Amino acid sequence: MAAASIVDDAAVFEKSIGKDGKWIISLTKDITIDKDLVVDGDFKNGKKNSETGEELYQRKIALYTQDENKKVTGKFT
Template identity: 40%
Template sequence: MMVKSNKKRGLFLGVCASLIILAGCGNNDEVAEDASSASSTVESAEMASSTTESAEVVTTASISNDPEDIITGLSAEGAWIHAITDDVTLTEDILVSGTFYDGGEESGDVYRKLALYAQDEDRNVTDEFTLTAPMMTVESPNFRIQNGTFVGDVVVSAEGFELADSTIEGNVTFDSQELMDSAKLEEGTITGETTVAE
Protein backbone atom coordinates (compact mmCIF):
# COMPACT_ATOMS: atom_id res chain seq x y z
CA MET A 1 0.00 0.00 0.00
CA MET A 2 2.85 2.43 0.87
CA VAL A 3 4.56 1.74 -2.48
CA LYS A 4 1.38 2.62 -4.41
CA SER A 5 0.97 5.80 -2.39
CA ASN A 6 4.57 6.86 -3.06
CA LYS A 7 4.17 6.12 -6.79
CA LYS A 8 0.99 8.18 -6.96
CA ARG A 9 2.64 11.04 -5.08
CA GLY A 10 5.67 10.87 -7.40
CA LEU A 11 3.42 10.95 -10.48
CA PHE A 12 1.47 13.88 -9.04
CA LEU A 13 4.66 15.82 -8.29
CA GLY A 14 5.94 15.13 -11.81
CA VAL A 15 2.74 16.50 -13.33
CA CYS A 16 2.91 19.55 -11.06
CA ALA A 17 6.51 20.21 -12.07
CA SER A 18 5.48 20.04 -15.72
CA LEU A 19 2.69 22.52 -15.05
CA ILE A 20 5.15 24.97 -13.53
CA ILE A 21 7.40 24.66 -16.58
CA LEU A 22 4.45 25.15 -18.93
CA ALA A 23 3.32 28.17 -16.96
CA GLY A 24 6.45 29.81 -18.29
CA CYS A 25 5.18 29.43 -21.85
CA GLY A 26 2.66 32.26 -21.77
CA ASN A 27 2.54 35.11 -24.23
CA ASN A 28 3.12 38.11 -21.95
CA ASP A 29 5.34 39.60 -19.24
CA GLU A 30 3.14 38.40 -16.40
CA VAL A 31 4.50 34.87 -16.84
CA ALA A 32 6.92 35.14 -13.90
CA GLU A 33 4.05 35.97 -11.56
CA ASP A 34 1.98 33.09 -13.00
CA ALA A 35 4.87 30.65 -12.46
CA SER A 36 5.32 31.88 -8.89
CA SER A 37 1.61 31.49 -8.25
CA ALA A 38 1.64 28.00 -9.78
CA SER A 39 4.59 27.09 -7.56
CA SER A 40 2.69 28.19 -4.46
CA THR A 41 -0.34 26.20 -5.57
CA VAL A 42 1.78 23.09 -6.04
CA GLU A 43 3.41 23.47 -2.61
CA SER A 44 -0.02 23.77 -1.01
CA ALA A 45 -1.25 20.74 -2.92
CA GLU A 46 1.72 18.67 -1.77
CA MET A 47 0.70 19.26 1.84
CA ALA A 48 -2.93 18.40 1.16
CA SER A 49 -4.16 14.85 0.73
CA SER A 50 -7.51 15.83 -0.74
CA THR A 51 -8.12 14.65 -4.30
CA THR A 52 -10.21 17.76 -4.91
CA GLU A 53 -7.24 20.08 -4.37
CA SER A 54 -5.08 17.85 -6.57
CA ALA A 55 -7.66 18.02 -9.37
CA GLU A 56 -7.69 21.83 -9.20
CA VAL A 57 -3.94 21.95 -9.89
CA VAL A 58 -4.03 19.44 -12.74
CA THR A 59 -6.94 21.07 -14.61
CA THR A 60 -4.90 24.19 -15.41
CA ALA A 61 -3.19 22.41 -18.31
CA SER A 62 -3.50 19.23 -20.30
CA ILE A 63 -0.41 17.08 -20.90
CA SER A 64 -0.88 13.81 -22.76
CA ASN A 65 0.27 11.83 -25.79
CA ASP A 66 -2.90 9.73 -25.89
CA PRO A 67 -4.82 10.48 -29.12
CA GLU A 68 -8.20 10.66 -27.34
CA ASP A 69 -6.76 13.00 -24.71
CA ILE A 70 -5.36 15.28 -27.41
CA ILE A 71 -8.73 15.45 -29.19
CA THR A 72 -10.48 16.24 -25.89
CA GLY A 73 -7.71 18.56 -24.67
CA LEU A 74 -8.10 20.78 -27.73
CA SER A 75 -11.91 20.67 -27.75
CA ALA A 76 -14.28 23.07 -25.98
CA GLU A 77 -14.08 20.74 -22.97
CA GLY A 78 -10.28 20.95 -22.86
CA ALA A 79 -7.81 23.33 -21.24
CA TRP A 80 -6.15 26.62 -22.25
CA ILE A 81 -2.97 24.72 -23.07
CA HIS A 82 -2.31 21.20 -24.33
CA ALA A 83 1.20 19.77 -24.45
CA ILE A 84 2.64 16.57 -25.85
CA THR A 85 5.90 14.97 -24.73
CA ASP A 86 6.66 12.79 -27.77
CA ASP A 87 5.78 12.47 -31.47
CA VAL A 88 2.10 11.54 -31.90
CA THR A 89 0.05 10.48 -34.94
CA LEU A 90 -3.74 10.77 -34.97
CA THR A 91 -6.02 9.07 -37.51
CA GLU A 92 -8.86 11.57 -37.05
CA ASP A 93 -9.15 15.31 -37.53
CA ILE A 94 -8.56 17.76 -34.69
CA LEU A 95 -11.12 20.46 -33.84
CA VAL A 96 -9.70 23.28 -31.70
CA SER A 97 -12.80 24.91 -30.22
CA GLY A 98 -13.94 27.04 -27.31
CA THR A 99 -12.74 30.34 -25.86
CA PHE A 100 -9.94 30.10 -23.29
CA TYR A 101 -7.77 32.50 -21.31
CA ASP A 102 -4.05 32.81 -20.66
CA GLY A 103 -3.17 30.81 -17.55
CA GLY A 104 -6.70 29.40 -17.40
CA GLU A 105 -7.93 32.52 -15.61
CA GLU A 106 -10.84 34.51 -17.09
CA SER A 107 -9.06 37.68 -15.99
CA GLY A 108 -6.31 36.86 -18.52
CA ASP A 109 -6.22 37.60 -22.24
CA VAL A 110 -8.14 35.34 -24.63
CA TYR A 111 -5.46 32.80 -25.53
CA ARG A 112 -4.98 29.12 -26.28
CA LYS A 113 -1.84 27.12 -26.96
CA LEU A 114 -0.59 23.83 -28.35
CA ALA A 115 2.90 23.14 -26.95
CA LEU A 116 4.94 20.75 -29.10
CA TYR A 117 8.16 20.94 -27.09
CA ALA A 118 9.96 20.30 -23.80
CA GLN A 119 11.98 22.86 -21.88
CA ASP A 120 14.38 23.01 -18.94
CA GLU A 121 13.99 25.00 -15.73
CA ASP A 122 15.49 28.07 -17.45
CA ARG A 123 12.83 27.84 -20.18
CA ASN A 124 15.32 26.77 -22.84
CA VAL A 125 13.69 24.45 -25.39
CA THR A 126 15.32 21.03 -25.02
CA ASP A 127 13.26 18.99 -27.48
CA GLU A 128 10.58 19.48 -30.14
CA PHE A 129 7.85 17.06 -31.17
CA THR A 130 5.68 16.32 -34.19
CA LEU A 131 1.90 16.01 -34.07
CA THR A 132 0.38 14.44 -37.18
CA ALA A 133 -3.31 14.45 -38.13
CA PRO A 134 -5.23 14.58 -41.41
CA MET A 135 -6.56 18.06 -40.62
CA MET A 136 -6.79 20.62 -37.82
CA THR A 137 -9.68 23.11 -37.77
CA VAL A 138 -9.08 26.11 -35.51
CA GLU A 139 -12.19 27.74 -34.01
CA SER A 140 -10.54 29.04 -30.81
CA PRO A 141 -9.47 32.69 -31.00
CA ASN A 142 -5.79 33.54 -30.43
CA PHE A 143 -4.67 29.93 -30.86
CA ARG A 144 -0.90 29.52 -30.90
CA ILE A 145 1.20 26.55 -32.02
CA GLN A 146 4.47 26.83 -30.09
CA ASN A 147 7.63 25.09 -31.39
CA GLY A 148 7.59 21.64 -32.96
CA THR A 149 5.77 20.57 -36.12
CA PHE A 150 2.18 19.90 -37.08
CA VAL A 151 1.89 17.60 -40.10
CA GLY A 152 -1.45 18.02 -41.85
CA ASP A 153 -3.64 20.74 -43.32
CA VAL A 154 -5.02 23.55 -41.15
CA VAL A 155 -8.28 25.45 -41.61
CA VAL A 156 -8.47 28.68 -39.58
CA SER A 157 -11.95 29.89 -38.63
CA ALA A 158 -10.99 32.24 -35.77
CA GLU A 159 -8.95 35.41 -35.37
CA GLY A 160 -5.43 35.66 -33.97
CA PHE A 161 -3.97 32.36 -35.21
CA GLU A 162 -0.23 32.28 -34.47
CA LEU A 163 2.87 30.24 -35.22
CA ALA A 164 5.74 30.65 -32.75
CA ASP A 165 8.96 28.91 -33.83
CA SER A 166 6.75 26.14 -35.20
CA THR A 167 6.20 24.48 -38.58
CA ILE A 168 3.10 23.34 -40.41
CA GLU A 169 3.84 20.69 -43.00
CA GLY A 170 0.70 21.17 -45.04
CA ASN A 171 -1.62 23.86 -46.36
CA VAL A 172 -3.21 26.61 -44.27
CA THR A 173 -6.59 27.94 -45.39
CA PHE A 174 -8.25 30.94 -43.73
CA ASP A 175 -12.04 31.33 -43.89
CA SER A 176 -11.67 35.04 -44.70
CA GLN A 177 -9.10 37.69 -45.54
CA GLU A 178 -9.78 39.36 -42.16
CA LEU A 179 -8.79 36.18 -40.34
CA MET A 180 -5.62 35.91 -42.41
CA ASP A 181 -4.79 39.55 -41.68
CA SER A 182 -5.17 38.92 -37.93
CA ALA A 183 -2.77 35.94 -38.01
CA LYS A 184 0.86 36.04 -36.90
CA LEU A 185 2.77 33.66 -39.15
CA GLU A 186 6.16 35.36 -39.49
CA GLU A 187 7.81 33.39 -36.66
CA GLY A 188 6.81 30.05 -38.15
CA THR A 189 7.09 28.04 -41.37
CA ILE A 190 4.34 26.72 -43.63
CA THR A 191 5.56 24.26 -46.24
CA GLY A 192 2.32 24.21 -48.24
CA GLU A 193 0.09 26.97 -49.56
CA THR A 194 -1.42 29.74 -47.42
CA THR A 195 -4.74 30.81 -48.93
CA VAL A 196 -8.14 32.33 -48.22
CA ALA A 197 -11.16 30.09 -48.84
CA GLU A 198 -13.13 30.97 -51.97
Protein backbone atom coordinates in the same frame (compact mmCIF):
# COMPACT_ATOMS: atom_id res chain seq x y z
CA MET B 1 -4.82 30.26 -15.61
CA ALA B 2 -5.38 26.58 -15.25
CA ALA B 3 -2.61 24.01 -15.40
CA ALA B 4 -1.54 22.47 -18.70
CA SER B 5 -2.85 19.22 -20.16
CA ILE B 6 0.24 16.99 -20.41
CA VAL B 7 -0.35 14.66 -23.36
CA ASP B 8 1.34 11.51 -24.69
CA ASP B 9 -1.69 9.83 -26.29
CA ALA B 10 -3.87 10.69 -29.33
CA ALA B 11 -7.19 10.16 -27.51
CA VAL B 12 -6.13 12.39 -24.62
CA PHE B 13 -4.96 15.04 -27.10
CA GLU B 14 -8.34 15.01 -28.86
CA LYS B 15 -10.15 15.47 -25.54
CA SER B 16 -7.69 18.18 -24.44
CA ILE B 17 -8.37 20.44 -27.44
CA GLY B 18 -12.12 20.40 -26.73
CA LYS B 19 -14.11 23.09 -24.96
CA ASP B 20 -13.58 21.39 -21.58
CA GLY B 21 -9.79 21.14 -22.03
CA LYS B 22 -7.05 23.39 -20.70
CA TRP B 23 -5.75 26.58 -22.30
CA ILE B 24 -2.42 24.88 -23.03
CA ILE B 25 -1.82 21.34 -24.27
CA SER B 26 1.77 20.12 -23.94
CA LEU B 27 2.98 17.02 -25.77
CA THR B 28 5.63 14.73 -24.29
CA LYS B 29 6.17 12.56 -27.38
CA ASP B 30 5.18 12.31 -31.07
CA ILE B 31 1.57 11.26 -31.67
CA THR B 32 -0.29 10.39 -34.87
CA ILE B 33 -3.92 11.28 -35.59
CA ASP B 34 -5.38 10.43 -39.01
CA LYS B 35 -8.43 12.71 -39.02
CA ASP B 36 -9.32 16.39 -38.98
CA LEU B 37 -9.30 18.03 -35.55
CA VAL B 38 -11.00 21.16 -34.22
CA VAL B 39 -9.73 23.25 -31.31
CA ASP B 40 -12.84 24.36 -29.40
CA GLY B 41 -13.66 26.71 -26.54
CA ASP B 42 -12.92 30.23 -25.33
CA PHE B 43 -9.96 30.58 -22.99
CA LYS B 44 -8.92 33.94 -21.53
CA ASN B 45 -5.16 34.25 -21.08
CA GLY B 46 -5.27 36.83 -18.27
CA LYS B 47 -3.91 39.62 -20.48
CA LYS B 48 -5.60 42.60 -22.10
CA ASN B 49 -5.23 44.21 -25.50
CA SER B 50 -2.98 47.26 -24.98
CA GLU B 51 -5.08 49.39 -27.36
CA THR B 52 -8.65 48.37 -26.56
CA GLY B 53 -8.37 47.04 -23.01
CA GLU B 54 -10.36 43.94 -24.01
CA GLU B 55 -9.43 40.62 -22.48
CA LEU B 56 -7.42 38.38 -24.79
CA TYR B 57 -8.25 34.78 -25.62
CA GLN B 58 -5.61 32.16 -26.31
CA ARG B 59 -5.12 28.42 -26.78
CA LYS B 60 -1.64 27.00 -27.08
CA ILE B 61 -0.47 23.62 -28.30
CA ALA B 62 3.11 23.14 -27.15
CA LEU B 63 4.86 20.69 -29.45
CA TYR B 64 7.90 20.76 -27.16
CA THR B 65 9.12 20.31 -23.61
CA GLN B 66 11.26 22.83 -21.74
CA ASP B 67 13.32 23.07 -18.57
CA GLU B 68 12.90 25.49 -15.66
CA ASN B 69 14.85 28.13 -17.64
CA LYS B 70 12.41 27.78 -20.58
CA LYS B 71 15.09 26.14 -22.72
CA VAL B 72 13.50 23.72 -25.20
CA THR B 73 14.53 20.17 -24.32
CA GLY B 74 12.49 18.18 -26.86
CA LYS B 75 10.37 18.79 -29.98
CA PHE B 76 7.44 16.68 -31.14
CA THR B 77 5.04 16.29 -34.07
